[in-house]
Amino acid sequence: MDIxxxxxxxxxxxxxxxxxxxxxxxxxxxxxxxxxxxxFAEGMTRTPAEVSDAIFDxxxxxxxxxxxxxxxxxxALENFRARFNCALKVESDNLCTxxxxxxxxxxxxx
Numbered sequence: 132m133d134i135x136x137x138x139x140x141x142x143x144x145x146x147x148x149x150x151x152x153x154x155x156x157x158x159x160x161x162x163x164x165x166x167x168x169x170x171f172a173e174g175m176t177r178t179p180a181e182v183s184d185a186i187f188d189x190x191x192x193x194x195x196x197x198x199x200x201x202x203x204x205x206x207a208l209e210n211f212r213a214r215f216n217c218a219l220k221v222e223s224d225n226l227c228t229x230x231x232x233x234x235x236x237x238x239x240x241x
Contacts, residue, residue, distance in 0.1 A: 164193045168202065175203070176210045 136149050148165075151158035155169045167189045174182035190199055215221075 167193060171202070172206045175206045176213075 136144075139149065140146075145160060147160040148158075151160050152169070155161045155166055161169070167186065170186050171182060171190050174180065174186055190202075194202065
């Protein structure tokens with residue numbers, strides 16, 4: 132969430148979206164397309180990865196095959212970096228403005 136929150140803001144992601152990313156399914160700050168992308172990312176980053184046909188079909192209703200390939204590569208890269216940083220205990224650069232009690236921060240402390 133750290134560097135990606137800073138980059139995301141530059142790309143138009145709102146503070147409300149960053150604050151609600153852990154509860155995106157019930158957040159008014161994400162539209163249907165956003166929710167499908169986040170479901171896809173969640174499925175990809177599980178161990179083992181698990182993306183249902185239904186989620187993939189929903190994704191295909193919003194994106195071309197080329198866009199899905201690009202999205203998949205981006206999610207995979209971010210997952211790699213997150214796992215790498217977590218394993219090596221790489222500290223935050225404090226670029227993320229999420230409060231200390233935010234679910235994303237709490238998950239990182241586990």
